[in-house]
Amino acid sequence: MDRVLTGDRPTGPLHIGHYVGSLANRVAMQDKYEQFVMVADVQALTDNYEYPQRIRSAVLDVLLDYLAVGIDPKKTTIFIQSCVPEIPELTMYYLNLVTVNRLGRNPTIKTEIKQKGFGESVPAGFLVYPVNQAADITIFKARYVPVGEDQLPLIEQANEIVRSFNRIYNTDLMLEAQGVISATARLPGVDGKAKMSKSLGNTIYLSDPAETVAKKVMGMYTDPDHVRVSDPGKIEGNTVFTYLDAFDSDKEKVAELKAHYQQGGLGDVTVKKYLAGVLENLLGPIRQRRAEYAKDPGEVMAMAQRGTERARSVAAHTMDQVRAVMHINY
Amino acid sequence: MDRVLTGDRPTGPLHIGHYVGSLANRVAMQDKYEQFVMVADVQALTDNYEYPQRIRSAVLDVLLDYLAVGIDPKKTTIFIQSCVPEIPELTMYYLNLVTVNRLGRNPTIKTEIKQKGFGESVPAGFLVYPVNQAADITIFKARYVPVGEDQLPLIEQANEIVRSFNRIYNTDLMLEAQGVISATARLPGVDGKAKMSKSLGNTIYLSDPAETVAKKVMGMYTDPDHVRVSDPGKIEGNTVFTYLDAFDSDKEKVAELKAHYQQGGLGDVTVKKYLAGVLENLLGPIRQRRAEYAKDPGEVMAMAQRGTERARSVAAHTMDQVRAVMHINY
Numbered sequence: 001m002d003r004v005l006t007g008d009r010p011t012g013p014l015h016i017g018h019y020v021g022s023l024a025n026r027v028a029m030q031d032k033y034e035q036f037v038m039v040a041d042v043q044a045l046t047d048n049y050e051y052p053q054r055i056r057s058a059v060l061d062v063l064l065d066y067l068a069v070g071i072d073p074k075k076t077t078i079f080i081q082s083c084v085p086e087i088p089e090l091t092m093y094y095l096n097l098v099t100v101n102r103l104g105r106n107p108t109i110k111t112e113i114k115q116k117g118f119g120e121s122v123p124a125g126f127l128v129y130p131v132n133q134a135a136d137i138t139i140f141k142a143r144y145v146p147v148g149e150d151q152l153p154l155i156e157q158a159n160e161i162v163r164s165f166n167r168i169y170n171t172d173l174m175l176e177a178q179g180v181i182s183a184t185a186r187l188p189g190v191d192g193k194a195k196m197s198k199s200l201g202n203t204i205y206l207s208d209p210a211e212t213v214a215k216k217v218m219g220m221y222t223d224p225d226h227v228r229v230s231d232p233g234k235i236e237g238n239t240v241f242t243y244l245d246a247f248d249s250d251k252e253k254v255a256e257l258k259a260h261y262q263q264g265g266l267g268d269v270t271v272k273k274y275l276a277g278v279l280e281n282l283l284g285p286i287r288q289r290r291a292e293y294a295k296d297p298g299e300v301m302a303m304a305q306r307g308t309e310r311a312r313s314v315a316a317h318t319m320d321q322v323r324a325v326m327h328i329n330y
Numbered sequence: 331m332d333r334v335l336t337g338d339r340p341t342g343p344l345h346i347g348h349y350v351g352s353l354a355n356r357v358a359m360q361d362k363y364e365q366f367v368m369v370a371d372v373q374a375l376t377d378n379y380e381y382p383q384r385i386r387s388a389v390l391d392v393l394l395d396y397l398a399v400g401i402d403p404k405k406t407t408i409f410i411q412s413c414v415p416e417i418p419e420l421t422m423y424y425l426n427l428v429t430v431n432r433l434g435r436n437p438t439i440k441t442e443i444k445q446k447g448f449g450e451s452v453p454a455g456f457l458v459y460p461v462n463q464a465a466d467i468t469i470f471k472a473r474y475v476p477v478g479e480d481q482l483p484l485i486e487q488a489n490e491i492v493r494s495f496n497r498i499y500n501t502d503l504m505l506e507a508q509g510v511i512s513a514t515a516r517l518p519g520v521d522g523k524a525k526m527s528k529s530l531g532n533t534i535y536l537s538d539p540a541e542t543v544a545k546k547v548m549g550m551y552t553d554p555d556h557v558r559v560s561d562p563g564k565i566e567g568n569t570v571f572t573y574l575d576a577f578d579s580d581k582e583k584v585a586e587l588k589a590h591y592q593q594g595g596l597g598d599v600t601v602k603k604y605l606a607g608v609l610e611n612l613l614g615p616i617r618q619r620r621a622e623y624a625k626d627p628g629e630v631m632a633m634a635q636r637g638t639e640r641a642r643s644v645a646a647h648t649m650d651q652v653r654a655v656m657h658i659n660y
Binding site for chain 2: 041042045046049050052053055056059080082083085086088089091092093095096097098099100101103104120121122123124125126127128131132168169301304305308323326327328330
């Protein structure tokens with residue numbers, strides 16, 4: 001079975017944008033692939049190194065979210081990145097195979113450096129995180145890596161390193177990976193902004209209580225020109241309908257609502273109440289399972305421990321092979 | 331007992347410049363300090379990554395040189411860097427604490443980048459090797475690091491990282507290290523050039539046969555204006571006398587020879603023969619011990635294995651402490 005590697009930076013609990021963008025897909029993939037899901041705490045520390053406690057507590061949140069949505073530790077290897085020291089070991093050797101200039105030219109990194117406002121003070125760990133990521137992917141010999149479109153240059157960087165490694169050490173040990181872009185478009189924030197983000201406060205978390213979800217839905221961005229119920233309303237850019245497209249499996253009902261809304265006579269409050277119900281159908285069971293798992297954090301961490309042991313044994317095996325082709329197998 | 335960390339990049343066998351510059355000192359230090367001597371193969375790979383076999387075979391050469399000069403594995407922990415994966419692990423976290431610009435400004439690195447002719451293609455592994463070195467030093471909590479004067483900026487870089495780490499993670503776990511500069515000036519090559527180096531072909535190896543040493547001494551650079559025996563000769567910049575100063579413990583005899591040479595009437599061949607004798611007194615026993623150890627390379631590697639196990643246990647203990655203060659102790 002081909003291997004798939006995915007993961008998340010643990011910087012907070014996961015939201016419904018993660019659900020449609022990747023989590024739902026992972027639940028489907030775990031039956032078709034040998035799936036590795038990494039809680040990327042080492043990577044999260046590259047731009048949160050001053051706040052390790054924040055990362056620490058987010059690790060449990062992310063694990064609970066995984067279990068709650070149905071990622072099954074019996075089918076999927078869930079592990080914590082910092083507990084696999086073979087990854088930095090391989091990273092060290094990969095760093096020799098890429099130039100500083102090449103790293104600086106990576107479009108993803110260039111954009112992120114701007115976004116994060118590093119200016120002239122880019123931490124070396126941040127510049128080289130794509131190399132660390134190349135090690136993540138290849139140490140598990142992943143064939144497929146689900147990513148956002150903006151992350152494709154990271155896969156390209158990893159594959160460049162793979163080709164250099166195989167050429168220089170005269171081997172076919174390392175595999176090139178394929179980035180798999182989610183079919184689902186990125187879910188906008190409840191304020192209609194392109195991206196859900198903790199800092200913008202426009203997210204709905206998988207762990208939000210029902211009342212919070214309802215409240216966020218009621219405050220959602222719709223069509224600003226749809227003032228009276230009788231007015232015709234716009235669908236494009238109307239977050240409520242974008243969410244219905246993403247979460248309501250009753251496509252006929254959604255089409256009917258859209259037609260009614262465009263024609264006039266359907267109020268925002270009515271559609272929002274309907275959306276709140278749809279979301280609650282999804283989130284209710286997730287929330288309930290999450291609460292169950294949260295009762296025993298020790299067992300959740302023990303589950304991650306078992307996954308990490310499995311991940312380490314795969315990584316250690318690859319490192320044995322790396323040491324052999326690099327003549328450092330003492 | 332305070333800890334000392336030293337080591338060598340295994341790029342070939344060690345020469346008599348290493349002996350006066352550091353090896354003799356290590357033999358003396360092993361009784362006064364808890365000494366760690368590292369065969370820095372990971373660091374050697376940063377600019378030899380295309381030639382791993384060269385590094386591999388040099389590791390045994392360096393280990394033999396260590397044993398031959400009297401570094402005693404019962405007193406000194408001799409280990410191989412690539413076998414201590416805790417070092418790259420710590421390096422990864424240190425990389426977050428230093429900016430790319432700061433690394434590029436390091437005078438040692440700037441000089442080396444020029445010397446090695448990297449141009450615009452500096453391997454990322456080379457740029458960050460001072461961070462790797464900071465991990466080497468601090469993971470063993472070394473107080474003292476014997477270095478060449480040109481390497482002091484590396485110690486300064488390591489200490490900067492130590493201060494950042496201790497401040498950010500609110501700890502006093504990491505120790506600042508002190509660079510200890512050798513009292514002995516750098517030994518010139520047999521051609522009189524400032525530096526002994528394999529690529530210049532101007533070295534005398536600890537493992538050179540007696541005839542090779544004698545031949546190299548006979549071809550040594552002296553005073554180009556000292557043509558006839560009866561001519562007065564110059565001492566300054568005369569490699570034969572520089573070597574006598576470094577290797578002959580009979581200081582009176584050396585003073586006498588110098589006076590005679592300056593006055594005229596002492597031929598180069600006579601002084602060179604005398605120097606060859608002095609060197610043979612030093613190198614003969616070293617060569618003999620080296621040949622003994624070389625009979626059983628398996629035992630030499632097993633010795634390094636034992637040292638590496640000891641080094642790993644110290645490094646692993648430090649990493650446990652690092653994980654605790656960084657809240658990644660799962």
